[in-house]
Amino acid sequence: MDWDILVALLAAAVQSGTPILYATLGEMLSEKGGVLNLGVEGMMSVAALAAFLTAHLTGSAWLGLAAGGAAGACLALLHAVVCIGFLGNQVVSGLALTILGLGLTHFFGTPFIGLAAPGFSKFSLPLLGSLPVLGDILFRQDALVYLSYLLPAGFWFFLQRTRPGLAVRAVGEMPAAVAAAGLHPLRLRFFTAVAGGGLVGLGGAYLSLAYTHLWTNGLSAGRGWIAVALVIFAFWKPGRAVIGAYLFGGVMAFQLRLQATGTNLPSSLLLMLPYALTVLVLVFSAWRGRAAGAPAALGVNIEPEG
Amino acid sequence: MDQLPARPEHLALPDAEPVVALRGLTKRFGKVLANDSITLEIRPGRIKALLGENGAGKSTLMGMLAGRLAPDAGRIEVDGRKTRFASAREAIAAGIGMVYQHFMLVDAMSVAENVLLGQEPGFLLSPRDMERRVAELAVRYRLEIDPAARVGDLSMGEKQLVEILKLLARDSRVLIFDEPTAVLTPAETFRLFEALWSMTSQGKAVVFISHKLEEVLAVADEIAVLRAGKVEAELRPEEIGSKADLARIMIGKDVLLEVDRTAAEVREQVLEIRNLTGLGLADINLTLQRGEILAVVGVAGNGQKPLVEAVCGLTRPPRDTIFILGKPWREYYADPDWKHTLSYIPEDRLGLATMRNKNLVDNMLLTTRKGFRKGPLLRTGQAEAKTRALVKRFDIKPGRVRVLAWQLSGGNLQKAVLARELFREPRLIVAEQPTQGLDVAATEEVWRRLLDARDMAGILLVTGDLNEALQLADRVAVMYRGRVVAQFPVTDQEQVDRIGLYMAGVTES
Numbered sequence: 059m060d061w062d063i064l065v066a067l068l069a070a071a072v073q074s075g076t077p078i079l080y081a082t083l084g085e086m087l088s089e090k091g092g093v094l095n096l097g098v099e100g101m102m103s104v105a106a107l108a109a110f111l112t113a114h115l116t117g118s119a120w121l122g123l124a125a126g127g128a129a130g131a132c133l134a135l136l137h138a139v140v141c142i143g144f145l146g147n148q149v150v151s152g153l154a155l156t157i158l159g160l161g162l163t164h165f166f167g168t169p170f171i172g173l174a175a176p177g178f179s180k181f182s183l184p185l186l187g188s189l190p191v192l193g194d195i196l197f198r199q200d201a202l203v204y205l206s207y208l209l210p211a212g213f214w215f216f217l218q219r220t221r222p223g224l225a226v227r228a229v230g231e232m233p234a235a236v237a238a239a240g241l242h243p244l245r246l247r248f249f250t251a252v253a254g255g256g257l258v259g260l261g262g263a264y265l266s267l268a269y270t271h272l273w274t275n276g277l278s279a280g281r282g283w284i285a286v287a288l289v290i291f292a293f294w295k296p297g298r299a300v301i302g303a304y305l306f307g308g309v310m311a312f313q314l315r316l317q318a319t320g321t322n323l324p325s326s327l328l329l330m331l332p333y334a335l336t337v338l339v340l341v342f343s344a345w346r347g348r349a350a351g352a353p354a355a356l357g358v359n360i361e362p363e364g
Numbered sequence: 365m366d367q368l369p370a371r372p373e374h375l376a377l378p379d380a381e382p383v384v385a386l387r388g389l390t391k392r393f394g395k396v397l398a399n400d401s402i403t404l405e406i407r408p409g410r411i412k413a414l415l416g417e418n419g420a421g422k423s424t425l426m427g428m429l430a431g432r433l434a435p436d437a438g439r440i441e442v443d444g445r446k447t448r449f450a451s452a453r454e455a456i457a458a459g460i461g462m463v464y465q466h467f468m469l470v471d472a473m474s475v476a477e478n479v480l481l482g483q484e485p486g487f488l489l490s491p492r493d494m495e496r497r498v499a500e501l502a503v504r505y506r507l508e509i510d511p512a513a514r515v516g517d518l519s520m521g522e523k524q525l526v527e528i529l530k531l532l533a534r535d536s537r538v539l540i541f542d543e544p545t546a547v548l549t550p551a552e553t554f555r556l557f558e559a560l561w562s563m564t565s566q567g568k569a570v571v572f573i574s575h576k577l578e579e580v581l582a583v584a585d586e587i588a589v590l591r592a593g594k595v596e597a598e599l600r601p602e603e604i605g606s607k608a609d610l611a612r613i614m615i616g617k618d619v620l621l622e623v624d625r626t627a628a629e630v631r632e633q634v635l636e637i638r639n640l641t642g643l644g645l646a647d648i649n650l651t652l653q654r655g656e657i658l659a660v661v662g663v664a665g666n667g668q669k670p671l672v673e674a675v676c677g678l679t680r681p682p683r684d685t686i687f688i689l690g691k692p693w694r695e696y697y698a699d700p701d702w703k704h705t706l707s708y709i710p711e712d713r714l715g716l717a718t719m720r721n722k723n724l725v726d727n728m729l730l731t732t733r734k735g736f737r738k739g740p741l742l743r744t745g746q747a748e749a750k751t752r753a754l755v756k757r758f759d760i761k762p763g764r765v766r767v768l769a770w771q772l773s774g775g776n777l778q779k780a781v782l783a784r785e786l787f788r789e790p791r792l793i794v795a796e797q798p799t800q801g802l803d804v805a806a807t808e809e810v811w812r813r814l815l816d817a818r819d820m821a822g823i824l825l826v827t828g829d830l831n832e833a834l835q836l837a838d839r840v841a842v843m844y845r846g847r848v849v850a851q852f853p854v855t856d857q858e859q860v861d862r863i864g865l866y867m868a869g870v871t872e873s
Contacts (some may be wrong), residue, residue, distance in 0.1 A: 221487060224477060238530075241482045354470075
């Protein structure tokens with residue numbers, strides 16, 4: 059294979075891994091606080107539409123990004139009210155959220171198919187962008203990709219080196235201990251679930267504002283589900299989430315390119331590749347880690363006392 | 365339990381002003397008067413033991429002190445000032461902290477993180493700094509613990525130390541311990557007592573809730589005995605003649621810490637274990653006849669568990685080693701009848717013996733459903749009537765059959781299990797720690813029921829309580845490292861005196 063093609067492929071892997079990375083970290087934050095949210099796919103899709111419409115109407119990509127984040131946070135708030143407020147089943151509520159989100163997007167998005175919106179364009183970072191190979195892969199991307207480079211470290215720092223982060227970890231493990239320590243487990247869970255939803259929303263916004271600049275239905279294309287699986291693959295560690303996200307980005311970019319070369323392989327088989335990899339990754343995680351690192355109270359609602 | 369440490373002399377500080385005083389505290393639940401005008405003073409530098417049977421009102425009283433319950437009458441004074449706690453948080457802020465029986469710890473986090481969770485404001489934290497601070501605190505109160513260790517890796521005793529450190533870290537002045545030794549080994553109990561003394565010598569006040577007489581006598585500076593919601597007596601350990609005296613005050617009538625037993629008629633053999641090796645056991649040979657009780661004793665973890673599991677069908681023993689009611693193990697467990705067979709009374713009452721979220725009827729059917737079947741259906745009406753009769757006969761409180769298993773107190777739950785198993789009229793009973801955690805009255809009742817059951821069954825009693833073994837059993841088998849190192853009738857006083865040695869694996873003089 060030609061060297062230039064490989065570099066281009068890796069750059070594409072980073073780009074298509076970025077929305078997955080946002081969504082994975084968002085879901086990870088929510089799960090660290092003990093709230094399992096299977097609505098990622100629906101949240102990403104609604105956020106993509108909200109971001110596109112806002113950018114389309116206002117002409118500002120940044121406002122679009124904010125709208126995407128807000129849309130993700132709003133849907134996560136709905137999930138939080140159902141699960142934390144009314145002790146609903148987290149799995150059921152999350153699945154409902156996905157169906158709701160995909161339905162809303164399809165219904166409201168269809169009239170806008172083919173319209174364009176201002177989005178984020180690639181630019182080369184000074185100095186770093188002129189590095190050989192690495193510059194081409196990592197530093198000739200758009201602003202949201204650069205932002206995502208800082209995210210995992212910030213995520214780690216928040217959880218491991220700050221008091222609120224300590225409390226978030228504790229509430230995902232043993233809410234009763236948090237209450238006994240005089241903190242507020244329910245508030246903490248609301249906060250992490252909604253903040254996680256905001257991150258997922260940014261991932262969705264990336265799809266319509268940077269990945270494409272056009273609206274089309276089905277933009278999320280299963281990335282939300284991949285994010286849910288990647289949280290498990292990453293053993294709830296942000297560093298491993300980066301590896302996972304770019305691995306999937308790579309496979310997605312690869313199958314696109316392979317289709318473009320006019321290969322004889324049926325396209326549906328290629329489209330299946332990322333999901334086949336998802337299954338493999340989950341098998342690998344189960345075999346290696348036995349769900350190591352899963353917060354002990356993940357998916358378990360906080361029952362009121364007495 | 366007779367190796368408890370001796371209380372250091374004159375450790376208690378001279379009479380100081382009480383940190384906390386309870387004045388005429390009264391609490392009702394509906395018609396039940398749980399606490400009736402209780403007055404107590406808790407002084408710094410003292411260990412105040414609160415002794416009482418289950419249901420005497422200890423938990424209610426401490427619930428009010430810890431801010432979880434609001435008193436109906438009376439008041440709490442902290443440093444002489446009248447105080448009202450609206451929540452546990454306010455009680456903690458006033459310096460009153462409680463170590464609960466069920467630990468509130470995050471297994472996945474370190475000791476230091478657990479101790480300092482929710483402590484003081486600030487945004488950033490440094491693990492090294494946190495570990496240093498917790499280490500200092502531990503050294504100051506002579507608690508041995510590694511602040512960097514993951515809590516999930518700790519023993520029960522060490523986890524309790526973490527709970528104590530949590531209270532010390534927030535400068536609690538009154539530390540309340542609710543049945544703290546229930547989860548501890550004797551060695552850990554010893555270390556806990558030393559930690560308590562270390563805390564009181566530095567001016568902390570300790571409240572020690574228990575129904576274990578020996579421990580209260582060993583550790584307390586002052587003893588308050590609670591009975592039926594009232595303070596029955598306030599004593600100093602020196603004023604108490606014997607354990608029996610204290611027990612008499614506690615339950616209000618003379619306790620049979622000893623039971624009268626007359627030998628029952630010994631009939632056919634119901635259990636035979638022949639050269640059982642494997643499952644962590646070595647060369648076990650035991651027989652049991654209907655009409656007798658064989659006690660298996662030993663330090664926990666010396667093979668009692670695998671023995672019980674093999675006999676009760678939870679694990680599969682090697683061929684031709686265990687014979688139940690004359691049948692080889694495989695043949696017996698191929699299709700055991702529900703009646704006139706083996707009954708198992710497990711140690712784990714709320715896990716193995718009962719379903720915690722099911723009512724007493726369903727729990728009764730757990731082992732007796734074959735007796736209520738009608739083709740593929742269950743005669744539920746009959747089962748409910750039978751359960752109601754058993755609840756009445758065994759006096760299981762609160763006297764309703766729709767109550768869920770977890771809502772029963774330990775003693776009543778055990779009575780329910782006994783009622784169910786005796787209803788099966790077993791020929792062989794395996795009773796595992798049948799009175800662990802029960803109060804004196806419930807223990808006595810369980811003993812009586814077991815002694816009465818000898819008429820129909822042979823009983824294999826696996827217990828860690830030597831007194832229980834000697835009170836009930838006809839013969840005693842001592843286990844050590846998976847072997848039965850000695851087996852003798854309880855009338856053989858010479859051998860009985862050597863049980864301690866046998867349990868330590870010393871068999872030759």
